[in-house]
Amino acid sequence: MIWLNQLLQGILLGGYYALMAAGLSFLFGVMRVINLAHGSLAVLAAFLLLMIDHWLGVSPFIGLWLMLPIMALIGMVFQLGILERSLSGGPLIPLLATFGVSLLLDNILFAIFGANTQSFAPDIGSLSYGSWAIGHSIDISQLDALIFATALVLLVGMHLLLTRSQLGRMIRATAIDAEAASLSGLDPRRVRVVASVMAMIMIGVAGAALGMRSSFEPYAGGAQLIYAFEAVVIGGTGSLWGTLIGGIMLGIAQNMGATINPHLSQISGHVVFLLVLLVRMRMGSLRLGNFLRKRMRPSVVSA
């Protein structure tokens, strides 16, 4: 029974990781860039929400609707000021630039907010501890369920947007071949700005989830980046669904590890990540994040 409970909790935790990974996976799909500032941006979003809540005295769920537009704006600046410029500088430059941004963001947050850990748990009332009991030994946390549902809605929404809408077609076209897309009348720069804004909104939601379900501090970004990246890699080359599956596998691995020994929680997550790498190496298909390409089957294009 305890294992069943751990399995369930792992799946729920996986929803959080998938939420955290969605923005990373999406940006990589569109621009082939692994954004090393991803975790720091999520922590920045959490601190923005904290400031909004303190200034206006509103609940994080209301503050979120102010924070997300700010994140969208940051996405625009980030794209035009950093990513667009670094994309033309060869494969190494985006990594160096985004790593520099993470260093910059982490330390600016530290300079403003200090080393204290923050959390929204006190601001969201009974949601932070409320749970539904199933049988004797299984409790489903309401907040974890909400985060899981959010991740699901976000991923389904992204999937529909990419496969069914005009904007989705434009993004996929830019991802596959920006030059060809511009020949057929698209402006890849503008499409990439839109993609970056969308990624930043996902990161904003993930940052809010981070602050609600646990605590954060200025240097928490690195760990978030690592979890997000592990979820993307474990989920593999597939679609945004792969990200969800990867997040769930990571969550299950961590929870199972923690049941054996509390020290093993993170270690078992990392080990599963490395095992997946090894298995995929054997199978010879290590490339990840091709979901935008894979979706471009002719039938979808003509849709």
Added chain:
Amino acid sequence: MTQYYGVERGTSRTRIILIITSCLVVALACGPALMSANILDHLIVLFIYIILAISWNALAGYGGLISVGQQAFFGIGAYAAIRLSYYGVPVYLALPLGGAAGAMAAGIASLFMLHLRGGEFAIGMWVLATLIQQLVSLDPLIQGSTGTSLLALNHFAPASRRADTYWLSLAVLLGLLGALFWLLRSRQGAAMQAIRDDEEAARSIGVAVAPTKRLAFVFAGLGAGMAGALWLAASITFQPGTYFGVQWTAYMIFMVLVGGIGTFEGPILGAILFFALETIFGATGVWYLIGLGAVSVGFALFAPRGIWGALEARFGWRLLPVGYRLVLGPGFARDKTASSIVQSDHHA
């Protein structure tokens, strides 16, 4: 018109520089007899920074691999030295062996990590570093995140300990610089520089890309491992969180990016600059780190070749003969185009 070409490795200027460098090395070797304890301590730190910079540059500049997890080998170097010393290995033997453990770990990690590319490799290395940190923290000797000390060093008098650590650092630095210098002049080095300039083109003319990258990766692991062991010798205490912290990689990136990625001299210049900045602004704490971040972003976006790369491109400077120079013989008009050909031989 017949044109005559010759290929030479150095110019008379590089030979003069080599002589000056040799004199500097002799002077540095006499350091403990001439300099105060404070200066010696600072020089040890500077040597370690240069080691970190050249090893990260070997990986990123010549191997084309950006890693944000080199702290894995830095930590392993220090941890292995502590473990070996605990098992009774003499401490000044345990330290270089610790560095060698960094190279060994890199050799093992190369078997699977080098299948990752670009950003996947970059964060994959960070994951590996985090995993190794967590495993090391499980060792009872390390006492979790509390850490431990290299107690064996306490048996030496402070003055002789400082001198020994200084000489060891200098020896490791010169050894690594020499090895890199020799490597870059060898066949492998030509392959490395070809990969730096254009990986696909290098592959297409038959450069064995994978073994060359592995060589760069192991060299970088050796350098980071040695740096970790030397840092342990200088500071004596070991906390996993400090040694496996990502800030080491941030420093390496800063030094290499500012100095000049993919050049021999640039990272050394970058390390000296970083050391100077830290000495001047280090006390401002977080603002200093914000400055490092801002400068890193600025160089990545606006001057990706770094200071030395820019100087080299502008003046054709080359202090150490690691490449080849095309020399035009008589009969070739030394007009502007010709001299620009001469200068473009070493950098894409």
